[in-house]
Every structure is written in structure tokens, then in C-alpha cells.
Amino acid sequence: MTMLKLGALALMTGWFFWLFVFGPLYSHLIAQGSALAAVLLWSNLRFGRRETLSLLKFCLPFVAFLLAFGLIFHFTRLLGRQDWLKDTTVKCLVFPSSLTFLKIMLSYVTYLDILRLPLSMNRRIEMITVKSAFQKGARTLKRFSWYLNTYSGLKSRHRIRYAMTKYACLIIALYLYLYQEIENSNRLLKNRYRHLG
Amino acid sequence: MMRIDGGTYTLSDRNLVLDIEDGFELSGQRCRYILFGANGSGKTSFLEKILIPALDSNGVDFLYIGQDIRNQLYTLRALLATMGLSVINADERELLRVWIANSPTARVLVMDEFDKFFSDVDFIFQWTNAVIQTCFVVTHHDQPTSRFDSENAGRVCRVRFELTGQDGEVKRVRIRQEKP
Missing domain, CATH: 1.10.287 (Helix Hairpins)
Incomplete structure (x- = not known):
């Protein structure tokens, strides 16, 4: 039962990352925005509003840096690219959503689960x-x-x-x-x- | 410097109502407030929710040594490292010493149950003597102790935290300065 549970969690994590971080929906802003909203809602239900806001606050400096560099690259047209803003926006959405999703998945792994692992x-x-x-x-x-x-x-x-x-x-x-x-x-x-x- | 007025302070997030009978004066003269009372009588809440915000909003530089000093030391080590000071192998006392030595503008010292971790507390007063004018010391004993009386203390004032009532989860505490 434990292996089934942990397998399902690993599968879901892999699916999320494949879909939104490395795969087909990476550059879709609406999909990323929806994923972030859904993940934040799940986090709110699981951990409460305070902890969810705390995690978002923790992500804020990273996101601010991403945004700052994205703006610099956009205005300097680095490497001749004109899609820096869109790419940066995607990254600003992907980072907090993937971090929050990972935290949610890991929170379902209990100490008993770890004790039951064949290790x-x-x-x-x-x-x-x-x-x-x-x-x-x-x-x-x-x-x-x-x-x-x-x-x-x-x-x-x-x-x-x-x-x-x-x-x-x-x-x-x-x-x-x-x-x-x-x-x-x-x-x-x-x-x-x-x-x- | 500044003053904390007497009156009733409601701390809803801590389920506490504090009735401060006499205000706290922070002038240029040396003064040491020894705060004592039973566990859960609001001493730490007074420090963290009333005193420290008042010091902050009045722009008074202070040194705060909290109750969970073992956790605080991680932040001190990080702070001193970002200031370029070498503290990698420093023990607790050395960290405190370096921190105090690099806080020349501090005028108020706030210590929460410092005597729980260090049997000898005089060293902290010796290190801060040159700059600190006012001390707020919470002792983990529920009765006043003479451990914090020393030559350079200036005016010593014992402040009693006393539970006067409870309404559901909300505790009412009276804070009264005892006459010498």
C-alpha cells in the first residue's frame, strides 16, 4: 500500500513537471497561470492561508530577480530575441507553482511511509x-x-x-x-x- | 528617548490583555527593568508585541536576545558573516561578544530568560556597559532575583507580571512596577 501511495506521488510529480516545466504546456501563459492558481488553492486547503502566503513571500525575491533580468534582457534585446518578457513571465509562474506542488506532494509522505520503504x-x-x-x-x-x-x-x-x-x-x-x-x-x-x- | 505609556493593551493573536499600571520611561539615564512572573504571564509577549515595536517605531537602536537563543545564534552567525566578520568557529559567547562589539549605536538591551542558558549573566552587562542605557531583563524565575543587580545597573526596577483573570482563552495580566 505504501509503495502504491509513494509510486502515485512520484508519478504525479513527474507528470506535473513534464507537463508544466519541461514539456508541452511550458510556454502557455494561461496554462501556467491556471496551474499556479490550482496549486495555490490546494496549498491553501492543505496548509492554510498563512503558510501558503509565507511560501509565496519566500519565492518573491527569486521572482523579483527573474523579472529584473528579464526586463534587462528585453530592453537590450539580448541575443536578438524579442520574447524575453514572455519567457520571464513563464518562469515567474513556473517557479512558485512547481515549488508549491513539490511541497504538497512531499507533505503526503509520512514517517510511517518512510519506515515501510524496502531500504x-x-x-x-x-x-x-x-x-x-x-x-x-x-x-x-x-x-x-x-x-x-x-x-x-x-x-x-x-x-x-x-x-x-x-x-x-x-x-x-x-x-x-x-x-x-x-x-x-x-x-x-x-x-x-x-x-x- | 521615549516612553511606553500605562494603559490596557490587547494582544488578540496571543489571547492576552495586558494592563500596564505604570509606564516605562526610557531616558538618557541608566535603568534596568527586571521583569518576572509565572510562566505564561505575558512577559515575552510584552517584549515582542509592545516594547520592541515601540523601540522600532521610535528609531531606538536595541539589542534583543530572545528566549530561543539557540535558534537566534544561527541568525547572528549569518548577520556577522554578511558584515565580513569571521565567526565560523565562534562559540555562543564569542558570537554575542562580536555582535555587541559591532553594535555601537545600541542604547537598549532586551534579554528574555537569558539566565536560563547562562549561569553567569554578568558578562553580558560588562560587554554592553559602555553603550547601553536601559535594560529590560526577563528572568525565568517567577520571583525577583538579585542576579541582575550590579554596580552599573543604575536604577533597578522590578516589574511583576500577574495573572488577574481569564475569560475563555483570553488571559488578563497586570504589569506593575514594584516600589524599591
Whole structure:
């Protein structure tokens, strides 16, 4: 049953990515817009409005960068192309929709599912610790953002510079946290398994 | 510098109503507010929802050391790294020291249950003595403690957080400064 479930999730993920990221509907703006709307609705039902908005907010700097570069390429007619705006718009829709879809799919994989996988215990422990760390990381992200808002050392007269520096700090802090968290959880689980076995 | 007036503050997202009997004065003179009370009496909520926003909106530079300091240290390490400071192998104390040393414009220090993680708290006051004028210290003890009294504290004021009532999920808390 578990293998059936995980197989279905993998199939759906593969189908979504083939259809909207690598395949026939990639350059269709209406299809991409509809996919994003559908995925956001699903995310809203699954995780709630706050978490969905939080994920969108997380994507915003990436999307802003994509847009900025797209505009530069469009106005400079880079490589002689005139479709930079359309291509950039597609990318701005694909990125949040594929990220949100992946998050939704992964959220259906439970710890019990991982334990039932036909893998070595060490491999299962690794998957459990990664899942646990990413779940904690998602909750901790908001707290990190709160702390960064209190640091006067970050504050700058230039809003864009402040936003970029804050975002960089957020990514670094999250990376450090996940690294530490995965290491600690992995060590703890392996130690307990060794003594229980 | 600024003042937080007495009055009733409703924090709907925290299910709290805070009745501040006496306002908090942040002038140029040294002052240390020691906040104490039972768990869940709104001390952290007061810091995060009333004090810090007030400091922010009045443009007062402050140092805030939160209750979940272990998580906060990740953000400090990231912040100091983006400032070009080498903190890769720095332990907790060193991170705090470097952060404080690179915050010369801070005038207010806010610490939430710092004494839960460090048995000796004097070092933080020694490091901040040169710049900090006002301290808000939440102790994780539910009674006032003399651990935060020190020579350079200036005026020390103990602030009691007391639960006075509950209406469903909403707690009512009185915040009162005790006379010395």
C-alpha cells in the first residue's frame, strides 16, 4: 500500500513537471497561470492561508530577480530575441507553482511511509532526519525572519539593499540550521536504533 | 528617548490583555527593568508585541536576545558573516561578544530568560556597559532575583507580571512596577 501511495506521488510529480516545466504546456501563459492558481488553492486547503502566503513571500525575491533580468534582457534585446518578457513571465509562474506542488506532494509522505520503504535502516534514518529537519526549518524560518528584523546592523537607508541583505542572512541561517539539525537528529536516531537493536 | 505609556493593551493573536499600571520611561539615564512572573504571564509577549515595536517605531537602536537563543545564534552567525566578520568557529559567547562589539549605536538591551542558558549573566552587562542605557531583563524565575543587580545597573526596577483573570482563552495580566 505504501509503495502504491509513494509510486502515485512520484508519478504525479513527474507528470506535473513534464507537463508544466519541461514539456508541452511550458510556454502557455494561461496554462501556467491556471496551474499556479490550482496549486495555490490546494496549498491553501492543505496548509492554510498563512503558510501558503509565507511560501509565496519566500519565492518573491527569486521572482523579483527573474523579472529584473528579464526586463534587462528585453530592453537590450539580448541575443536578438524579442520574447524575453514572455519567457520571464513563464518562469515567474513556473517557479512558485512547481515549488508549491513539490511541497504538497512531499507533505503526503509520512514517517510511517518512510519506515515501510524496502531500504536499509540507515537509509531510512537519513530520510527521516531530512524530512524532520525541513519541517522544523519551515517553522523556524518565520522566527529567523523576526530576529533579522530586530538587528539594527542590517538596517539601511536603501530598501532594496536591506531586503537583499536580510534575504541572504535568512538563507545562510536556514542552511546552517538545517545542516546542524540533520546532523544532530541523524546521530540521535542512529544511537537509539543501535541500542534498541 | 521615549516612553511606553500605562494603559490596557490587547494582544488578540496571543489571547492576552495586558494592563500596564505604570509606564516605562526610557531616558538618557541608566535603568534596568527586571521583569518576572509565572510562566505564561505575558512577559515575552510584552517584549515582542509592545516594547520592541515601540523601540522600532521610535528609531531606538536595541539589542534583543530572545528566549530561543539557540535558534537566534544561527541568525547572528549569518548577520556577522554578511558584515565580513569571521565567526565560523565562534562559540555562543564569542558570537554575542562580536555582535555587541559591532553594535555601537545600541542604547537598549532586551534579554528574555537569558539566565536560563547562562549561569553567569554578568558578562553580558560588562560587554554592553559602555553603550547601553536601559535594560529590560526577563528572568525565568517567577520571583525577583538579585542576579541582575550590579554596580552599573543604575536604577533597578522590578516589574511583576500577574495573572488577574481569564475569560475563555483570553488571559488578563497586570504589569506593575514594584516600589524599591
